[in-house]
Amino acid sequence: MASKERDPLDPVRGRKLLVEGGPSFHDITEQVCTPVEQPSLAWWLAFLPSLGALGIFGVSLFWLLWRGVGVWGLNNPVDWGWAIVDFVFWVGIGHAGTLISAVLFLFRQQWRTAVNRSAEAMTIFAVICALMFPTFHTGRPWLLYWALPLPNQMQMWPNFRSPLLWDVFAVSTYFTVSLLFWYIGLVPDLATMRDRATTKIRRVAYGIFALGWRGSTRHWQHYEKAYLLLAGLATPLVLSVHTIVSFDFAVSQLPGWHTTIFPPYFVAGAIFSGFAMVLTLLIPIRKWYGLEHIITIKHLENMAKIILLTGSLVGYAYAMEFFVAWYSGNPYESFAFVNRAFGPYAWAYWIMISCNVISPQLVWFEKIRRSPAALFVLSIFVNIGMWFERFVITVTSLSRDFLPSSWDYYTATIWDVGLLVGSFGLFFTLFCLFVRFLPMVAIAEIKSVMPAANPHPPGDH
Numbered sequence: 001m002a003s004k005e006r007d008p009l010d011p012v013r014g015r016k017l018l019v020e021g022g023p024s025f026h027d028i029t030e031q032v033c034t035p036v037e038q039p040s041l042a043w044w045l046a047f048l049p050s051l052g053a054l055g056i057f058g059v060s061l062f063w064l065l066w067r068g069v070g071v072w073g074l075n076n077p078v079d080w081g082w083a084i085v086d087f088v089f090w091v092g093i094g095h096a097g098t099l100i101s102a103v104l105f106l107f108r109q110q111w112r113t114a115v116n117r118s119a120e121a122m123t124i125f126a127v128i129c130a131l132m133f134p135t136f137h138t139g140r141p142w143l144l145y146w147a148l149p150l151p152n153q154m155q156m157w158p159n160f161r162s163p164l165l166w167d168v169f170a171v172s173t174y175f176t177v178s179l180l181f182w183y184i185g186l187v188p189d190l191a192t193m194r195d196r197a198t199t200k201i202r203r204v205a206y207g208i209f210a211l212g213w214r215g216s217t218r219h220w221q222h223y224e225k226a227y228l229l230l231a232g233l234a235t236p237l238v239l240s241v242h243t244i245v246s247f248d249f250a251v252s253q254l255p256g257w258h259t260t261i262f263p264p265y266f267v268a269g270a271i272f273s274g275f276a277m278v279l280t281l282l283i284p285i286r287k288w289y290g291l292e293h294i295i296t297i298k299h300l301e302n303m304a305k306i307i308l309l310t311g312s313l314v315g316y317a318y319a320m321e322f323f324v325a326w327y328s329g330n331p332y333e334s335f336a337f338v339n340r341a342f343g344p345y346a347w348a349y350w351i352m353i354s355c356n357v358i359s360p361q362l363v364w365f366e367k368i369r370r371s372p373a374a375l376f377v378l379s380i381f382v383n384i385g386m387w388f389e390r391f392v393i394t395v396t397s398l399s400r401d402f403l404p405s406s407w408d409y410y411t412a413t414i415w416d417v418g419l420l421v422g423s424f425g426l427f428f429t430l431f432c433l434f435v436r437f438l439p440m441v442a443i444a445e446i447k448s449v450m451p452a453a454n455p456h457p458p459g460d461h
Contacts, residue, residue: 025447101231308360
C-alpha cells in the first residue's frame, strides 16, 4: 500500500502514473505554456549569469583569433589540449537527447514524454558547443571549407582515411537529424502557442513554424510517420557518432589510445554524461516552474538507474584497459596506464575514478535515487568526472609517448579555461532562450500518456 501511495497507479493501465495530481488536459496546457508567456524571476537569474559566461567565450575567442592557437597551453608533444577534450565532452553531452527521444520512443517507453523535449534541445545546443572547438582548433577557421569535398583552386581533396574527416560527416549528420527530430516534435505545440498568442508578432512567428498545423487526422498521420522515420534514422547515430569520435584516438599508434575497447567505452560514457546533464537541467527547472507532477520523482529515478548502468560500464572499461595493457605484454602500453594512475597526472585520474566509478554507486540506495537534491549533486560530479576522463585520455598519452627525451608537462592557460567556461555560457544561454520561447515539455505527448487519453466504459477493467 505504501508503494501505491508513493507512486499512484493509472486507473486504466494499472501502471504507475506518469502525470501525478490528476490534472486535466487544460491544466497541462496552462502549466507548460505559462513560463513561455510570462517569464519568471528565476529565468532572469539563470539567463543573466549565462549571458555573462557567454561574454567570456566571446573575449576568449576574439583573443584566439587575434593571436592564434599559441595562446593555448599546447606544447610539443601535447599538441592536442583542452580544445579536443572539450569537443569530445560536448559531443558526449548531446547523446542523451537522442537516446531519450529516439531509442526509448522505438521501445515504447512512455516515461520519456516528460523529458524528451528538453533533452532534445540539450542535444542541439551541446553539438553547437562541440563544433566550436575543432573549428577554431584548425588555426584558420576561415578555411574550414577545405575539410569538405568541394572543387577548389588548389586541386586538393580531403583525406577520407582520416578519422578527423569522419568526424565532420558524423557530427554534422547527427546534428541535422537531431534538429529535424526536435523540430518535428515541436510542431503540434507550436500550433498551440500560435492559437494562444496575444500579439501579432508571436502569432505570426509561431504560425510560420507550425506549418499550418490544425490537428486533423491527416496531420497526425503524417506527423507520426515522420516522427517514426526520424527516430529510426537517429537510433544508429547514437552508436555511430561517438564511435567515430573515439576513432580519433583508437586508430592511432600511440600507447593508451590504440585499443579496440574505445568505441563501446566512448558510447557508454557519452550516454552516462548526457543523462547526468539532463538531470542537471531538469531538477532545477521542475522546481522553479512547478512541474513536479509532470517531471516526477519516477522520471528522475529512471534516469538515475541509466546513469548507474552506464557508469558501471565505464568502470568496467577502465578496469579492462589495465587488464588488456598487462595481457598484451607491450611495455609501452603497460607504462601508459601505470603512468595515468601514478604519474604526474595521477590527480586527474583519481578525480575521474571518484566521480565516474564511485559516486554513481550511490544510486543503489533508494533514498539517493529518489532525492532530487542528491541526484543534482551527483549529476554535477558525473559531468566533472567525464570531463576529466577526456582530459586523462588525451593528455597523459601525449605527454609521455615512446621517447623520454620528448616528454613534457601540459598546463592550460587562462584562455583554455575561458573557452571552457564560455562554452558552458553558450550552452546555458541557448537553453535559457529555449525555455523562454518554446514549451519545455511536449504538451501533446504528455496528454497521450494520461488516463483521460484512454477512455473506457464504466465497469470495464
